[in-house]
Amino acid sequence: MDAASARGAPVFFEPCVDSTNLFLRRMADSAADGTAVVAAVQTAGRGRLGRSFLSQEGGLYLSVLLRPEAAPERLPTLTPVAAVAVCRAVETVCGVRGGIKWPNDVLLEGKKICGILVESVLGGERPCVIVGIGVNANTPSFPEELRPIAGSIAAVTGQRVDLRALAAELLREFDALYAAWLPDGGRSVLAEYRRLCLNVGREALVGARRGLCLGVGDDYALIVRWEDGAEEALRFGEVSVRGLY
Ligand code: BTN
Numbered sequence: 755m756d757a758a759s760a761r762g763a764p765v766f767f768e769p770c771v772d773s774t775n776l777f778l779r780r781m782a783d784s785a786a787d788g789t790a791v792v793a794a795v796q797t798a799g800r801g802r803l804g805r806s807f808l809s810q811e812g813g814l815y816l817s818v819l820l821r822p823e824a825a826p827e828r829l830p831t832l833t834p835v836a837a838v839a840v841c842r843a844v845e846t847v848c849g850v851r852g853g854i855k856w857p858n859d860v861l862l863e864g865k866k867i868c869g870i871l872v873e874s875v876l877g878g879e880r881p882c883v884i885v886g887i888g889v890n891a892n893t894p895s896f897p898e899e900l901r902p903i904a905g906s907i908a909a910v911t912g913q914r915v916d917l918r919a920l921a922a923e924l925l926r927e928f929d930a931l932y933a934a935w936l937p938d939g940g941r942s943v944l945a946e947y948r949r950l951c952l953n954v955g956r957e958a959l960v961g962a963r964r965g966l967c968l969g970v971g972d973d974y975a976l977i978v979r980w981e982d983g984a985e986e987a988l989r990f991g992e993v994s995v996r997g998l999y
Contacts, residue, residue, distance in 0.1 A: 761929060763788030772798040773809075774817035775873055775886040783879040787821040788929070792921045799888060802871055803992065808900065812892035812908075814917050816924060820883045822936060826874070829883060830989065831940040832932075833858045833872045834974045836885050838943050839927040840868050841950055844889070846927075847920045848907050853952040855998060856967075856976045857990075861952060864999050865905025866890070887924065891915035903999045940974065947974065952998055959994040967995070 763786045771777045771793045778791055793816075796809030809815055822829075837858040844860070844867070845851050852860045852867065860868035871886040890896075892915050893906040907915050934942050948954070953967040958978045965980040975987035 761788060761790070761925065762786075763790065765789075765925065766791040768793045770795040770797065771815075772796065773800050773886070774815050775800055775871060775884050778817050778819040778884050779873070779875055782819070782875045782882050782884075785819050785882075787882075788818065790816065790818045790925060792816045794917075796888075800871055800886070801869055807869055807871070807888050808893075808896065808904075809888060810893055812890075812894050812906070814889040814891050814915075814920055814924070815886075816888075816921060817884050817886040818925070818928060818932075820885065820932065821880065822883060824936070824939075828939050829872065829874060830857075831974050832883065832885060832935060833870055834947050835931050835935050835940045835943055836870050836872070836887060836928060837868075838947055838950065839924060839931050840870070840887060840889065842927045843920060843924040844868075844907060847923050848911055848913070848915055850907070850911055852950070854947065854950045855995060856951055856953045856970070856993060857974065860889075861998065862905065862907060862910045865910065866903050866999075867905060867907050867910075885928070887928075889920065889924075891917055891920060941972075944970070944972065944974070953993065953995050956998065957996040959996065960988070960991065967993075 774791045799807035799809030801807040837854045840860045841852045852862045858870040868889045890906040892908045896904045958965045958967045965978040968977040975989045
C-alpha cells in the first residue's frame with residue numbers, strides 16, 4: 755500500500771533532504787495538519803539535545819507536522835507515544851519486538867535502532883509540532899564511536915527491511931496513536947509503553963547520581979529512587995541505564 759493513500763494529508767517522498775524536520779519547518783505556515791515527509795538520506799539529521807543524527811542511505815527518516823489544539827505541557831507525551839508506534843511498526847514489518855529506553859529511543863537486542871525528535875515551531879504565522887523519527891533499518895555501518903550503542907534492524911534480523919512497507923506501517927500506527935492522543939494525552943497507550951520500557955528495574959545514572967528506575971508515571975515521567983532514598987519523577991533529560999547496551 756502506498757503510504758499516501760491511507761491518509762488525508764500529503765506525504766512527500768524525497769531522495770535527500772537536509773533534515774525532514776527542517777523540510778517541514780519550512781512549510782510551517784502553509785502545510786496541512788498531518789503533512790509528512792519520508793527521506794532516503796539526510797545531510798544534516800538533527801538529534802536530541804543539539805546533537806546530530808547519522809542519516810545514511812538504508813535508514814528511514816520520517817517527520818510529521820501536526821497542529822494539535824493541546825496545551826503545550828501535554829506535548830512531551832507525544833514522544834513516548836511515537837516510540838510505541840515505532841515498536842508496533844517494526845514488529846509488524848520486521849517480525850521483531852523492540853524495547854524503549856526512556857523516553858524515546860527504540861532498542862533491539864541492546865542496540866539503538868531509532869531516535870525521535872519532537873520540535874515545537876512557534877513564532878511563525880501558525881504554530882505547529884514536528885515529530886521526527888529516524889530508524890536504522892538497513893543502515894550498513896556506523897562510525898566506531900557509535901558502534902557500541904547503535905545498530906540496524908537488518909543486522910539483528912539478518913533480513914533487509916522493506917523501507918516502503920515500514921514507512922507505510924509507521925505512518926499508519928502513528929496516525930492512529932496520535933488520533934487517540936488528541937483526546938486522551940496518551941493514556942490509552944501507557945500500559946503498552948510501560949511493558950516496552952527497558953529502564954524499569956534497572957539502575958539509572960544521571961550525571962554522578964545513581965538510582966533505581968521504579969516505573970513510569972501516569973504522565974510518562976520516569977520514577978527513580980536515588981541512593982539516598984529520595985524518589986523523583988524525571989520528565990526530561992538524559993538517563994543512562996547500566997546494562998542496556
Ligand atoms: C535522537 O536520537 O537524538 C533523535 C534523533 C531523531 C532523528 C530523526 S530522523 C528524522 C527527523 N529529522 C531529523 O533531522 N531528526 C529526526
